[in-house]
Amino acid sequence: MKNKLLMILFIILLVLTSCTSNNNEITVNSENETEVIKNENEEIHEDESIEETVVDPENKEQQKEELKEGSEEQTEEDDEEKDATQDEKSIKDNTEESNKKEEADQSENKQDENIEQGVALKIQGLIENEISFNLNELKEMNDLIFEADFYSLNSFGTTGYTHFKGVNLWKLLEVSEISHEAAAITVIAQDGYKMTFTVEQVKKQDYIDETNPDVKYPMIIAWEEKGVEYDPEEGSPFKLVVGQKEAGDVNKPNWVSNIDRIVIE
Ligand SMILES: Nc1nc2c(c(=O)[nH]1)N[C@H]1C(S)=C(S)[C@@H](COP(=O)(O)O)O[C@H]1N2
Numbered sequence: 435m436k437n438k439l440l441m442i443l444f445i446i447l448l449v450l451t452s453c454t455s456n457n458n459e460i461t462v463n464s465e466n467e468t469e470v471i472k473n474e475n476e477e478i479h480e481d482e483s484i485e486e487t488v489v490d491p492e493n494k495e496q497q498k499e500e501l502k503e504g505s506e507e508q509t510e511e512d513d514e515e516k517d518a519t520q521d522e523k524s525i526k527d528n529t530e531e532s533n534k535k536e537e538a539d540q541s542e543n544k545q546d547e548n549i550e551q552g553v554a555l556k557i558q559g560l561i562e563n564e565i566s567f568n569l570n571e572l573k574e575m576n577d578l579i580f581e582a583d584f585y586s587l588n589s590f591g592t593t594g595y596t597h598f599k600g601v602n603l604w605k606l607l608e609v610s611e612i613s614h615e616a617a618a619i620t621v622i623a624q625d626g627y628k629m630t631f632t633v634e635q636v637k638k639q640d641y642i643d644e645t646n647p648d649v650k651y652p653m654i655i656a657w658e659e660k661g662v663e664y665d666p667e668e669g670s671p672f673k674l675v676v677g678q679k680e681a682g683d684v685n686k687p688n689w690v691s692n693i694d695r696i697v698i699e
């Protein structure tokens with residue numbers, strides 16, 4: 435009778451242990467029985483903790499989004515500035531990308547040619563002879579050279595002073611025999627950025643610096659910034675620089691970097 439009971443117990447244990455997918459050795463003693471139950475509980479706990487880690491990132495994402503929404507109003511102004519800067523940057527990035535692509539397609543000789551061409555400042559349109567100045571030719575125009583610390587104000591209120599050296603644009607157009615019919619002058623950069631001025635605006639020799647009443651500046655085509663010449667391998671080495679028309683004038687957007695050509699209409 436006792437043996438029969440033991441036998442039945444043994445079978446029950448066997449069935450129980452085969453139901454659990456444990457790697458535990460199946461030995462028949464009471465100690466192991468409790469172990470199996472313990473392992474089952476651990477499995478449940480493990481499942482719970484897995485669920486927790488799955489759910490957790492979602493909660494964090496939600497929390498982050500709630501935080502973002504809360505502070506959006508406060509940072510709207512900052513974001514505007516960032517967006518605008520990013521737009522400007524992406525225009526530059528796109529040009530950089532397409533420049534790289536082009537470069538890859540070209541032979542070394544062709545690249546050198548392009549750099550050579552980039553050093554020339556082209557003036558086209560209503561001018562006696564469509565003309566192209568290279569850097570050395572411009573540097574020899576002693577009477578036309580102008581240098582100064584130009585004050586800049588951009589659309590976000592950022593201000594600064596930058597030393598530029600270059601050639602007086604109006605005087606350059608005069609020696610190039612600009613037509614009397616000319617009305618507009620457009621300065622076009624390699625990235626497509628351009629600024630159009632009236633002849634009167636380019637003729638004007640008394641642009642101001644709102645922080646310094648003693649100075650009056652012409653519009654210049656600079657080849658040197660902060661005492662360093664632009665590197666032709668980083669784009670056309672010419673930059674249009676102009677002071678302010680009046681106090682508060684946001685003049686920095688007028689500074690056209692990497693000038694490809696000047697078109698007179
Ligand atoms: N070629 C080129 N020149 C440009 C621009 C541009 O996108 N491309 N952005 C203009 C604007 S809007 C500003 S505020 C100044 C920024 O000059 P920085 O890049 O030296 O700060 O460059 C101006 N000249």
Ligand SMILES: [Mo]
Nearest residue numbers: 522588589687
């Ligand atoms: Mo700008």
